[in-house]
Amino acid sequence: MSPPSTSHTAAVAAAPGRGIAAWWQAAPFTAVFVLFFLVPLGLILMVSFWDFNEYELLPGFTFKNYLSVFEGCGNTADLCTTLRTYLSTLKFSLLVWGITLVLGFAVAYFLAFHVRSPGMQTLLFVLCTIPFWTSNVIRMISWVPLLGRNGLVNQTLIDLHLIQTPIEWLLFSDFSVVLAFVHLYTMFMIVPIFNSMMRIDRSLLEAASDSGASGWQTLWNVIVPLSRTGIIIGSIFVITIVMGDFVTIGVMGGQQIASVGKIIQVQTSYLQFPLAAANAVILLAVVLMIIYGLTRLVDIRKEL
Amino acid sequence: MSDASSESLAAPSSAVQRRSLLKGTAGILAAGMFPAIHAQEKIVLRYLGTAVNQDKAIAEKFKADTGIEIQYVAVTTDDVTKRAVTAPNSFDLIDTEYFSLKKIVPTGNLKGIDTKRIKNADKITPLFTTGMVGGKAVGEQGTAPKKVIYLEGEKSKVFAKSPTQFMSLIPTVYNADTLGIRPDLIKRPIDSWAELLNPEFKGKTAILNIPSIGIMDAAMVVEAMGLYKYPDKGNMTKKEIDLTIKTLIEAKRAGQFRALWKDFNESVNLMASGEVVIQSMWSPAVTAVRTKGIACNFQPLKEGYRAWAAGFGLPATLSGKKLDGAYEFINWFLDGWAGAYLNRQGYYSAVLETAKAKMQAYEWAYWMEGKPAAQDIKSPNGDLLAKAGSVRDGGSYESRMGGIACWNALMDENNYMVQKWNEFVAA
Numbered sequence: 001m002s003p004p005s006t007s008h009t010a011a012v013a014a015a016p017g018r019g020i021a022a023w024w025q026a027a028p029f030t031a032v033f034v035l036f037f038l039v040p041l042g043l044i045l046m047v048s049f050w051d052f053n054e055y056e057l058l059p060g061f062t063f064k065n066y067l068s069v070f071e072g073c074g075n076t077a078d079l080c081t082t083l084r085t086y087l088s089t090l091k092f093s094l095l096v097w098g099i100t101l102v103l104g105f106a107v108a109y110f111l112a113f114h115v116r117s118p119g120m121q122t123l124l125f126v127l128c129t130i131p132f133w134t135s136n137v138i139r140m141i142s143w144v145p146l147l148g149r150n151g152l153v154n155q156t157l158i159d160l161h162l163i164q165t166p167i168e169w170l171l172f173s174d175f176s177v178v179l180a181f182v183h184l185y186t187m188f189m190i191v192p193i194f195n196s197m198m199r200i201d202r203s204l205l206e207a208a209s210d211s212g213a214s215g216w217q218t219l220w221n222v223i224v225p226l227s228r229t230g231i232i233i234g235s236i237f238v239i240t241i242v243m244g245d246f247v248t249i250g251v252m253g254g255q256q257i258a259s260v261g262k263i264i265q266v267q268t269s270y271l272q273f274p275l276a277a278a279n280a281v282i283l284l285a286v287v288l289m290i291i292y293g294l295t296r297l298v299d300i301r302k303e304l
Numbered sequence: 305m306s307d308a309s310s311e312s313l314a315a316p317s318s319a320v321q322r323r324s325l326l327k328g329t330a331g332i333l334a335a336g337m338f339p340a341i342h343a344q345e346k347i348v349l350r351y352l353g354t355a356v357n358q359d360k361a362i363a364e365k366f367k368a369d370t371g372i373e374i375q376y377v378a379v380t381t382d383d384v385t386k387r388a389v390t391a392p393n394s395f396d397l398i399d400t401e402y403f404s405l406k407k408i409v410p411t412g413n414l415k416g417i418d419t420k421r422i423k424n425a426d427k428i429t430p431l432f433t434t435g436m437v438g439g440k441a442v443g444e445q446g447t448a449p450k451k452v453i454y455l456e457g458e459k460s461k462v463f464a465k466s467p468t469q470f471m472s473l474i475p476t477v478y479n480a481d482t483l484g485i486r487p488d489l490i491k492r493p494i495d496s497w498a499e500l501l502n503p504e505f506k507g508k509t510a511i512l513n514i515p516s517i518g519i520m521d522a523a524m525v526v527e528a529m530g531l532y533k534y535p536d537k538g539n540m541t542k543k544e545i546d547l548t549i550k551t552l553i554e555a556k557r558a559g560q561f562r563a564l565w566k567d568f569n570e571s572v573n574l575m576a577s578g579e580v581v582i583q584s585m586w587s588p589a590v591t592a593v594r595t596k597g598i599a600c601n602f603q604p605l606k607e608g609y610r611a612w613a614a615g616f617g618l619p620a621t622l623s624g625k626k627l628d629g630a631y632e633f634i635n636w637f638l639d640g641w642a643g644a645y646l647n648r649q650g651y652y653s654a655v656l657e658t659a660k661a662k663m664q665a666y667e668w669a670y671w672m673e674g675k676p677a678a679q680d681i682k683s684p685n686g687d688l689l690a691k692a693g694s695v696r697d698g699g700s701y702e703s704r705m706g707g708i709a710c711w712n713a714l715m716d717e718n719n720y721m722v723q724k725w726n727e728f729v730a731a
Contacts, residue, residue: 255564255565255570255729256513256563258729269380270386270718
């Protein structure tokens, strides 16, 4: 999100007579950005080229860590850990992105166009945020007794004689991971999409209907294109969160589903910081590429 | 305590007297032998360890006895090591396992503990000093405490080969771990580590996801299945690590594991909810499942146990009153009350003699001698653990601790092992 803001200040700075003031205004954010983002990132990059042993980091320059991340990846018969992990993480990102997009869009659409009074809109919007009053982990863990082998869902199904033996894939599976992600992060889709929708000029909808457009045509040709900014921003939120997550995948996947974040976490807990740093740099590169691709679809700076 | 403080309040009646008393107090303070003054100075000890050993009741009792406050910093086993290596000033007392020492001691972040200042130092069970239980030597594979318990000096970064005055960690608790099972769901006797990978329990087993401990459990299974006999399970070669992980990956791909667990409570929940019927487990976790009224055995197995031991260590930078306070805590801990408390949870305390003095005879007979309980056995907070007449899993102290096959370990090939373990998790 930073490149737009810095180039924005640059654009303002180009205006005659306002240069100095604009730079001053940008300074605090730039300082924060440099201190808390660029410097640590630089350190991570540096450490990723260091060597290490059991208990200390050895400054130097080696590609060993990057090589070890991709060790065995030339073998096509059996995927290497890194590729396997990225594939699994990407799979979750795509699934969660798709589901939260549909859900988030539907909820935002309802809030923006079906709820007429602003008071009601606010009320319902606040209602959506209630789950965020408790911590992520608690919201996640509350699924466990529900979905377990002897959990509420299985018990109910058995009592209704719909199944004979408990369904095993409800918990500690891809299903439960996706479910938890959707539960946790749909809100990140709703908010920006709702925000975009609220800016749509209602007369455009009337015009569409006057021109004889059906409901679907209005949705597809008017509302979706005009909500594009919100969709892209929401997508960036959801995809970056899922790409880096290790807690949700850990808890809901029974700790046995691979995720890039999890590997980094294990490595840091064994003091393999250079290895973890190399992994983090690669993850960052992948996520940045995804975000770059998404921002090609819409000029966020212009749309905001 | 109250006597001592009223004394110092009454003293100012004469200025001269007061001054000399202050001098005297300072001298006593310097010697670190005056708990009542600690109370007034409000010492707070930051105690870094895993949540398992950090019991609220212990901190409360210690505060009541001495006035020193214990502030628990609870992190996972791996993170304890990480903080000891990277942030040695973020704690005043570390509670860690002996196998972590191979990482921590070479950094010089730990101070050798002067056994001359530990009242019960010579009463510490010989398991730690000579590796003997009941006069017989136990298994030494892995990081057996006796290999790492002595340092060459107070500021040493290397382990001493023979006993010295300085200990790396003062032992507190230890146990011999084995598989936990749900007898009500398995309904047949279990006697071997090999059962963990028995396809009969497909989708209903779990293993520990702390690589350095999980790999030891896996090694016990590999040996029990007759696949390979390790020269030292606690120090595998790359080839041996490959073999062990390959066995785990094959089992995982066949759907053997329901989950992997890393945290004490996770293992309790997996077992209590019936998601898992057999898994590697810690003794107090079994106790915790039982206090919920659910049958759970800490199953003795014919191949023996995987043992672990934890102890208190002091950061190298600790000095002055905090150091005195830390010594006081260690002395208090070995003095019996805490030992009895831990014994009643299913752990073993490092100084058995003092713990025995604080336990009822029937409790001691049940927990330590493997005798049937003469009365109902209750946990320290009063929950029913075992009905009268039942016998502790694994029998007496000597038969359980005597059955140690290996110790939790840090291997020379640890980095490679962690990398392979990640492969197992990702498989």
